[in-house]
Amino acid sequence: MNSTRSLQGSPHQFQQQSSPRFRFAPSPNGSLHLGHAYSALLNQRLAQQLGGVFYLRIEDIDTARCTPKLEAEMLADMEWLGLAFDPPMRRQSQHFADYADALETLIEADLVYPAFLSRSESRAMVEEHENNGQKWPRDPDGVPHYPGQERDWSTSQIKAKRLEQPRHAWRLNMAAAIHHIGSPSHLDWMEFDVSGDGSDHLKTGSPADWGDVVLARSDTPTSYHLSVTLDDALQGITHVVRGVDLAPSTSVHRLLQELLGLPQPVYHHHPLIMADDRRKLSKSARDTGLADLRAAGLQPSDIQRMVGLG
Ligand code: GLU
Numbered sequence: 001m002n003s004t005r006s007l008q009g010s011p012h013q014f015q016q017q018s019s020p021r022f023r024f025a026p027s028p029n030g031s032l033h034l035g036h037a038y039s040a041l042l043n044q045r046l047a048q049q050l051g052g053v054f055y056l057r058i059e060d061i062d063t064a065r066c067t068p069k070l071e072a073e074m075l076a077d078m079e080w081l082g083l084a085f086d087p088p089m090r091r092q093s094q095h096f097a098d099y100a101d102a103l104e105t106l107i108e109a110d111l112v113y114p115a116f117l118s119r120s121e122s123r124a125m126v127e128e129h130e131n132n133g134q135k136w137p138r139d140p141d142g143v144p145h146y147p148g149q150e151r152d153w154s155t156s157q158i159k160a161k162r163l164e165q166p167r168h169a170w171r172l173n174m175a176a177a178i179h180h181i182g183s184p185s186h187l188d189w190m191e192f193d194v195s196g197d198g199s200d201h202l203k204t205g206s207p208a209d210w211g212d213v214v215l216a217r218s219d220t221p222t223s224y225h226l227s228v229t230l231d232d233a234l235q236g237i238t239h240v241v242r243g244v245d246l247a248p249s250t251s252v253h254r255l256l257q258e259l260l261g262l263p264q265p266v267y268h269h270h271p272l273i274m275a276d277d278r279r280k281l282s283k284s285a286r287d288t289g290l291a292d293l294r295a296a297g298l299q300p301s302d303i304q305r306m307v308g309l310g
Pocket of ligand 1: 059
C-alpha cells in the first residue's frame with residue numbers, strides 16, 4: 001500500500017515467502033470439535049493442492065485456561081484425524097518476548113496507552129453513561145468500546161497512576177493508529193476463493209469498529225490480535241484460512257500489519273459448521289467433540305465426510 005507508514009525500528013525482518021504457507025492455530029482451552037476438524041482439513045487440503053507447507057501453531061497465551069493436558073489431547077485428536085504438519089510447531093507461550101518487542105515499538109511511537117480499568121470497571125462506567133442517555137459504541141462482538149480516558153492523561157499523571165496501580169493493560173489508541181498510517185478509515189484485504197471459480201475479491205473493514213483494542217493484559221503480556229498478527233508474519237504465512245467468525249477481526253490485523261511493517265497474507269474466511277440447532281459449536285459440546293465421536297466408533301473418514309471434505 002502506498003499510503004503505508006510503518007514504524008521505524010520494527011524489531012523483525014520479514015520476507016515474502018515464495019511458496020504458499022498455511023497454518024492451523026487452535027487454542028488448547030477446550031476440546032477440538034467438528035468445526036476445528038473442518039478448518040484444519042481445509043487448510044491441509046489447500047496446502048497440498050498448492051504445493052505449500054502447513055504449520056501448527058498452538059495459541060496458548062491464556063496460560064490459565066490453556067493446559068498441557070488439553071494440548072496433549074488436541075495433538076492426539078489431530079494425529080488421529082490424519083493431520084500432518086510441517087515442523088516447527090510454534091507454541092505462543094514460548095514467544096512472549098516477540099510480542100513484547102512489537103508492543104514496545106508501538107509504545108515508543110505513542111500509539112498505545114496504559115489502560116487501568118478492569119473489564120468490570122469499564123462495563124460499569126459505560127453503563128453509567130448509557131443510563132444517562134448516552135449512546136455507547138459496541139465492537140463487532142457486542143462488547144462496549146473502552147472509555148479510554150487515559151488517552152488524554154499527561155505523562156506525569158500516567159506515571160503517578162502506574163506507581164499506584166502497576167498492573168494495567170495496554171490498549172491501541174485506535175484514532176492515533178489510523179491517523180499514523182494515513183489511511184482512510186477502511187482497510188482492504190484479499191479474500192481468496194477456494195472453489196476455483198475465480199471469485200477472489202477485495203474485502204474491506206473498519207478497525208475503528210473495535211475501539212481501542214487490548215494489545216496486552218495485566219495478566220497476559222499480549223493479546224489475540226497482537227500475537228496472531230505477529231506470528232502470521234514470523235511464520236511467513238501467506239494464506240490465512242479460518243472461520244468467518246474471525247473475519248471482522250481482520251481489519252485490526254491489517255492495521256497492525258501496516259503499523260509494524262508486516263507482510264499481508266491473503267485470507268479465506270470459511271463458513272462455520274453449526275450444531276443441529278444452528279448454534280455455533282462449542283468446545284464443551286459432547287456430541288460434536290472429536291474425542292467423543294472417536295470413542296463412539298467413528299473413523300477419520302467419517303469425520304471428513306461429515307464436514308464435507310470426504
Ligand atoms: N486461536 C484462534 C481460535 O482457536 C484462531 C486464530 C486464527 O485463526 O486467527 O479460534
